Amino acid sequence: MSEQISVADFAARARGWLPDYLPAADPAAAQFFLTATGSSDVEDLARIQTCRALQRKLHDGGFAGICVPPEYGGQGLTPAHQAAFNRELRGYDYPAEIQASTFIPAMALLLEFGTEEQKLRHIPAMLRGEEIWIQFLSEPGSGSDAASAVTTATREGDQWVLNGSKIWTTAGWYGDWAICLARTNWDAEKHRGLTVFTFPMSTPGIEVRRIELVNGSREFCQEYLTDVVVSDADRLGEVDAGWDVVTRWLYHERTIAGGSKYVTGQGNQSTEGPYEAAVMAALAREHGTWDEPRTQELIGEARVLGLVRSALVQSVTRKMADGALPHHAAAILRLFSGMATTRRASIAYELAGERGVAWDPADRTDAQVALGYVVRQAACIGGGTTEMARNVISERLLGMPRERRADSEAFRDVPRGPGTSRSR
């Protein structure tokens, strides 16, 4: 591309292209974020196939990888172009479900740390919807401390042999490639003995188990790696310097909510479901409780939390962009979101009364309220716990003293609890 197309022209081109190539979005397909989808595995897999096809259409139309260099199959344009496309995309169905993980962090990390060969091999395939990537980061024992990974990679000539377990992966049961953090040196301090690898999910030795959440969701998986052999050519970044990659990995993860330049669209279609104040009000009218002042107080509170959250996101995002607040201030948003969602789950449950524990099978809203209440704390756990957000706010934003750490020696010697041996 010799002369870069203007944002306005690019948006106009998208406006012309979209009606002919992408179907309209189906509002009924929007999912309530706190309860099970209710869709079957077969339906979920069919949707993933649709996403791959939609991604291919974007690619062929010149709208995939808008900020990715042309040599890797992208358009070589700017975040403003991506933002303009996202605006035009509203109302259309698009491959929302395969944006996270594949494009950030996986593609972003390949761009930053990958060899030329790795970039050429994977990025065009990602942009064509041919490679869906999975993040092998969390482990059953690692909790909020990603650097405490114990999945181990042992070098054997030009290959590495991986053993261990990963958890909380989405797409684990249908993805194509994994990007995986593993420990390569047990004698170094814990951040200095880690390395990142990539490998296809078809590699022998990977066992995938679906995890059921208390609300019936089977979105997450746990994987067991047994003597999984990975070529050294598939290593991402330097040996024992994996924490450099993870730092960027976590950075890209945080940008999911805030609109990464590598992500198409404005997030998965989701709805606040029964936490939408208008839904609460409609239900209260249906059940004849709307006229009680307390009902209105609770519904008003739910709406206030939603409104204040939007004002807060806008304000803090702007302050971070201005430099008025450091990027750690994003932890305020995470904390508020967790608090607001759990409170709204409790309000919906209080309003439902006994329908929140025993309900007519025909009433799916009651079911959502009930299951939403049981899985409520997921809103304060997933994507980094609210406890970690409070640590970040107090230590990083406010400069209060850091917690004492007991893990600065060789990782082999760091206490990991009565159930684990200190060294391997």
Add this chain to the structure above:
Amino acid sequence: MSEQISVADFAARARGWLPDYLPAADPAAAQFFLTATGSSDVEDLARIQTCRALQRKLHDGGFAGICVPPEYGGQGLTPAHQAAFNRELRGYDYPAEIQASTFIPAMALLLEFGTEEQKLRHIPAMLRGEEIWIQFLSEPGSGSDAASAVTTATREGDQWVLNGSKIWTTAGWYGDWAICLARTNWDAEKHRGLTVFTFPMSTPGIEVRRIELVNGSREFCQEYLTDVVVSDADRLGEVDAGWDVVTRWLYHERTIAGGSKYVTGQGNQSTEGPYEAAVMAALAREHGTWDEPRTQELIGEARVLGLVRSALVQSVTRKMADGALPHHAAAILRLFSGMATTRRASIAYELAGERGVAWDPADRTDAQVALGYVVRQAACIGGGTTEMARNVISERLLGMPRERRADSEAFRDVPRGPGTSRSR
């Protein structure tokens, strides 16, 4: 006393004596515990004079110091006798306001640590209402950490010279004698350089300042000690072994609520004032809000907290007596009480609406609600903070690891904050 009088006979004797010697209690004099008394200093001092006279009557009638040995002016009887007398005392006015401080901890500590001379000098005078004692324990900088006292006593021959400041004393502006914790050795670990002294409040160099709380109460004082000279004969316990005394001091303080054998009566007359659910209900009826379900919900919640507190006190007290719970379980009661009182203060304030911030001067209940809300946290601070109670519950009762301490070196070298010099 050759043969000890039976509890029943003692109670019968009290029943016969009381009507002739003690006036009936005035229920209207009961004070709401969270707001200012509204009484003037002159009235308060007159009441203290009345208390001294009533104490003298108890003494002359043979009912003072029921568990104190006869050689110090007491009756040499048992806690059961004291308990029986307390039961008989109900409905009579008695010197409730001078029991705490003077009898516990001061008299109790004199009995445990005093020389024979000290006991003979003070205890009979206390029992006759002639000596009211003050506790010089807390300091402006010590917070929850009594052992960090920096008021210093320097030996000069047979005398000690004290300098420093004490705070949160009750009776500071009219008491007769003080019992005072001071640092006598800055080079020892902080618990090992403390000594306890006693001295009359008439000693030169003591300046007393009344503290006003946000609710208008002037119950507490702060004292400044400047070159206060104390005879070594008035030292209580061994030099540098003051922490042994303080351990018992704190123990006796805790028994105030639970009925110490050295305390007459069942505590100061107090009322829950506007936090009494019946008062809340009457107010709601007066203001026409009783029929709102939310009003009843809040008033019910206030009553539930009162009821559960009484059930909890009964249950935990019994379990501690049985040995089913260690004495540290008393921290559960302290925590619950703080939580329940602050919540009830908030409920009363929510029910009052705008009357909780601007009220008709004729309506003293509104004033109590408003001032009670502003001073609300006193219920979670006074008598040991709820934070300290949570430390005790987690560390002592549940065996969770103790907090790291940074004060185990010589006290001179313990960090005390940017505003204080590390050593003197």
Add this chain to the structure above:
Amino acid sequence: MFTLTADQELFEATTAQFLAAHYGSERIRQMRYAPAFEPEIWQRGAELGWTSLLAAEADGGGSISGNGLLDLLVVAFHFGRHAAPGPLLGTNVVALALGRWGSAAQRQGPLAGILSGVGVAAWAGPVGQAARVQVDDTGEHLVLNGAVACVDGAADAHHLVVSAEIDQSITQYLVPLVSPGISLSPLEGLDLTRRFHRVTFTNVRLPTGARLGAPGEGSAQDAELLDVMAVLQAGEIAGAMHRAFEITLQWTLDRYSFGRPLASYQEIKHRVADLRMHLEASEAAAARAARAVGERAPDASTWAAAAKAYTGRHGPEMIQDCIQLHGGIGVTFEHDLHLFLRRAVTDAQLYGTPESASRRVAQLIETPESLVAAR
């Protein structure tokens, strides 16, 4: 736990062992799609005493301590600790009703059946989702029409106690669930082993002997049963809290983060202290309420509602915080915590929410004369 007599302690140990042997958490999880009522186990529970504590000795029952509700509270507590299945609440409430108000025939037949563990009963107690049952008295027969929105354990029960109205007078009836015209339609529910149904009555003919207690006394009887139910629910919630607390305290000791156990982090220590306080307070409230209701004290209803309000509000919240302290594993189906949350919220919300229990406490406040005069 509660302060018990030696006899109660023995009884508690037996019940706890029995429940632990049969209802481990894996078993509870397996039961979510299976029938949750196991008659053999229930009958063995009856042999342990689970069904007879609220009945008089003359009827074949008898308490351990003199206050059968205090004894039964121990069973409810352990049902909560195991999120155990079985018609414990409904059957005992009906046993109390039959013993207190039942005719000789009702006591000799259905009540005896319940005590033996062979008979199972359910109570269509007053719930918020109002649905009225009407009764027609033909002289020879009683005919019931209407519906009750939510009944716990109706599908497994032989008898149902239900209040029905005629000419604005409400009376209780003991209805065999096999009676023609009764239909059950299943609800979904959070508790993995409790089954709820909407019960519809369409021209259900009953003999006049089906009346339970005096005509017009239905609401008063329901109110008494509601107090008993509230105490048992509070006991189950306290048990669920106890188990959740136990699991969580151990987790904080075993789980390490940044080289230290979670239990060494002060923020976590203080939260655990709060949990411990709510647990102790819930146990105390449930026991105090069982004492008052079991003794039919004048303030029985106040204590029952207070125990329900306190445990119903703080129990589920406390277990939610236990889940939070576990992180991701805490919201998985394979973990145990949600079993206790499901049990606690089910008890909290049914037969009166914590909010309605609070209102009931307020409505029972007596205004002292002094206040009336003073204002």
Add this chain to the structure above:
Amino acid sequence: MFTLTADQELFEATTAQFLAAHYGSERIRQMRYAPAFEPEIWQRGAELGWTSLLAAEADGGGSISGNGLLDLLVVAFHFGRHAAPGPLLGTNVVALALGRWGSAAQRQGPLAGILSGVGVAAWAGPVGQAARVQVDDTGEHLVLNGAVACVDGAADAHHLVVSAEIDQSITQYLVPLVSPGISLSPLEGLDLTRRFHRVTFTNVRLPTGARLGAPGEGSAQDAELLDVMAVLQAGEIAGAMHRAFEITLQWTLDRYSFGRPLASYQEIKHRVADLRMHLEASEAAAARAARAVGERAPDASTWAAAAKAYTGRHGPEMIQDCIQLHGGIGVTFEHDLHLFLRRAVTDAQLYGTPESASRRVAQLIETPESLVAAR
């Protein structure tokens, strides 16, 4: 704080310096028994722009940023930070009313007086303690009778805006407070420098020109003023929170316990993080509401009530926790924290409590057609 333009920043700095110079906390404490209104200081504030931001340029006013309410929010924020005295809220609300609905005479007289800082006004806005004022129209005169339970700053004001009813039609009036028949009876209050009165009208005769706005528009005008008042209250509360937070964070860094600063205890760190979150959210809500109300956006009332509900609920609670973190010194009169608590609760509870603001938000919810159809 808020994100400001360069001009707003200059304005803010001037206002902040001026308030700091005149209203240190020691001065505020001294004012509790003294007259709290100081005309010279207020006039100098008017010169800084405190009174003219909500008035049109044609009337002698003018905004800094184009949205005068956003500018005024900055002043309210710093009034909250200092718990400063002065008729900021009432006078500005009346200035807006006069500019928007006033006759030429009302704009040239009273409004010009307000803008210059010489005139002071109060608003007898709708408060929960209902007390109605009735008006009689004799043709020549209007005659007011009745009472308003609680008016802020009436004793210092020259004019009062009050709504009164005739034949079920409510209209606003601008009443000179020197009018015969007006009596003020003082209330007690928490805020050390705000004075409240009950205002009673006994045959108060006014010329017909005292009418403010069209007949029958009183309630609608009150509702608009209420939105502005809610925004300014939210701004003051956010300022009070900001100051309390600043004091408390510094305290945790300076105060040592067991040889470590309080700020090194994790439980305290996490609480401070929560306080910081509520502060940021309150500032964001107040600013967003000022934008919507200042622009008279369709959702202005929703944002105003939301900002009031959020800050009114969390502001006082947040400052209470600041007090708790201080221990005993935090509940003494000589400490500063209670000054900000008093200001925050006063703003929270007057002109609608946080609970009533929440209800107002609910009442303003529009039900999308899709939901109506779906159910």
